[in-house]
Amino acid sequence: MFRAYTGLVKKEFLQVLRDKNMLRIIFAVPIIQLMVLGYAVTTDVKDIDLDVYDFNQSQYSRELVDAAGAGEYFTVTHDLQPTSQHPVYDLHTRFQAGASEMALIIPENFSRDLTSNENTTIGLVADGSNASSAATALGYMSQIVRQYAMDKTGVKLPIEIRRRVLYNPEGESVYFMVPGIVATLLTMITIMLTSMAIVREKEMGTLEQLLVTPITGSSLLAGKLSAFAVLGIFEMSFALAVGVLWFGIPFVGSPLLLFGLSAVYLIATLGIGLFFSTITSTQQQAMFFAWFFSIFAILTSGFLTPISNMPDWIQYLTYINPMRYFVSIVRGIMMRGAGIPELIGDIYPMLIFGVAIFTIAALRFQKRVS
């Protein structure tokens, strides 16, 4: 039986490597994902176009504007002189055209109030169509203004806050992205390949021919799944290599542990792929199911947006999303150097879900062609 197994594994590899489309998916997709998500999709807020409406035109207001534009967060693009035109209209036009995302409005009596120790107000208007960056930008600006106020008035807050960000002090979003990408690749590749390859045998009729041979259902499954598991791990390693070597992301924990737990995760994804192959009859259908499920899994895995921000009912749903646990595991190992004791809360559910879905799928598969 071992010969049958190795023959099967070899055949699967041959078939995948000969399929030009498959090859493109296996090699091009991870590179594109890494490049796009690593570079383009950044939650960092930088170079925000800031319009300044300075009705004060004093040394104080100039200092404030300089402070705002000093760092890398804001680019002062439109230093407006007060005109007879009402400033609010201009604001709308600029926002709508996408020419700027924030406006800083300094009132006429700004310097007078400051020097006479009276309270004064500054206007900050943000383009909320991108809610997350608007909130962050407002946060940055508020800090800049507060710092300026403390410098000018010499008033210190009674509580000094010292902030430290562990594990990702720069707040580099690519550190945050790559573990998620690694998990995504492993998930999508294994589910898609598994479901499509098995259904293809059904479609082409080659499955029937195999059923007449002495090969057992378990050998058949083992052979196919081994091949896809290897491919999935290869993809993951490839993505990790790019992440660490190209993007320079840290890898604090144990690679051995990561690969070991990936093998556990594979039980779940291979099981899901196998399950889809038992409920579809064409490769197109299989691909559709795989795709649809992957998108759902990715969006609710905590990869891009935190699960705790999601509505309660979705949060409950994520408990049966194995990818949620795996993303947490990958991040834990890569960024915090977590070990088994720390990750056990994620390992158990992932293992249980994986074994459950795999068993169901395998039982369905063992039924004969009928």
Added chain:
Amino acid sequence: MSFLEAHHVSKSYGDVRALERFSVTIEKGEIVALLGPDGAGKTSFMRILCDLIDADADAEMSLKIDGVDVRKDFAKVKPLVGYMPQTFSLYPDLSIEENMTFYAGIYGFTGAAYRQKRDQMYAFSNLGPFAKRRAGALSGGMKQKLALSCALLHDPKLLILDEPTTGVDPLSRRQFWEMLLELRASGVTILVATPYMDEVERTDRAVCIFGGRKLTEASPKELARQFEGRIYYLPQSPSRELIERLDAIDGLEARRFGSGVHLYTDERTEITVFDGSLRNAGVDPAQIEPIEPSVEDRFIQLMEQETVQ
């Protein structure tokens, strides 16, 4: 004990009865043809034989290959059986050699034992020069030869072939059958479903199946001899109005056959009885020749009788 015993095998797909208490026995070393039109139940029967689908439950049903109950223990007989389904079911993206290596591996052949078998198959099928070609790029005839080679790798004692030569060019068909006859000579039992009459005539026995039921079974010669009536051949161009004129003659039936006409009378009537009517119809009786009924004639007759019922 016969090599293959099928008794009262039935199969329905919803309302359609594909097989109706079909029974057949095959002895070791025979070539048996399963003869029937599309939808007669041949493929269903073969798939039930190979344990790919379940027959309808029937207390009287039994299905045994070499004494082993197929429904309970097909795994035991798998090494004995070689199956070739109707549609090409090997891997088109693998080469001839890769397909054969794969199937040999499944049956446990590797290394020297495999190579010996493989070379034997190549000699047998003349596929050797094309070993590296992708199976998907082969011609119809070569595909079938490859499928047969893969089915033979493990030296099966029973070959089940479902229309193996349909869509294959005549030369390849002949070569294929030469392979089959060689196999029979070495003791392999073969069950082959075929719509080709010339192939049926090369078998030991023909089992006629129609509408899921067995009509009859006999050796091809015997089958032809069972034809009820006489057949004559008229080498005249079979225009429609000639056929109609001849058909109109009482006791005579006419059908076009190739570039001439077949005339049918019943058993006791000599064609000479119709001489007068024939001349009236513009036919020279001297041109008419008696011919031997063929398996095809008998089979069509059987189908027509069955349909009338």
